[in-house]
Amino acid sequence: MSFSPPLRKLVLTAHITFSVGWLGAVAAFLALAIAGLVSSDPQLVRAAYLAMGLSGWFVIVPSNLGALATGVAQALGTPWGLFKHYWVLVKLVLTVGATLLLLLHMQPVTYLADVAAKTDLSATDLRGLRLQLLADAAAALVVLLTATAISVYKPWGRIGQWRQARRDRVERGLPASAGPTPWSRYLLLILLALGLLFVLGKHLLSGGMGHH
DSSP states (O other): OOOOHHHHHHHHHHHHHHHHHHHHHHHHHHHHHHHHHHOOOHHHHHHHHHHHHHHIIIIIHHHHHHHHHHHHHHHHTSTTOSSSBHHHHHHHHHHHHHHHHHHHHHHHHHHHHHHHHHSOOOSSTTHHHHHHHHHHHHHHHHHHHHHHHHHHHOOSOBTTHHHHHHHHHHHTTOOSOOOOOHHHHHHHHHHHHHHHHHHHHHHHHHTTTOOO
């Protein structure tokens, strides 16, 4: 399946719009999480967590799902494909993982927004949960910035390219040294480490998703 040029531009425009909206909304969410954690003004704290609940469900989640859907459509409708290039595959894994964690993340966001709507929160009330929201937002921002960088630099080449290049060199009697450049290997390791830290950090800070 291949999109016509006008449709390709339309899907690309939609994907960029959703992605920028997602990134901006997460940055604003992080600012609200910081304000809700450090402010001593009960009204500001209440407003921050109410805004986090609204922005989460009505901006972040739709932007996330829109970016994922248009990204998949763009990959399938262009020569890039979903499983032809490493950068597309890594970005897909990051986006799907971020989507699943976002949907889990919205449970404590909704809970905290409901609590803030009914009562004033002191500096110690639900502090662990409030720290979790801040850490989640910061980690999500790192993941989105990483995905943005991957889209720009498009590292690692085609899937299977390194192995084929190695075979070609052997057949020509050359040293079998073809492979990814050191910086790309390091970048891939960093991405994997960030993903692991994101998952581990979420579970450690969430305390099993409890709200006690």
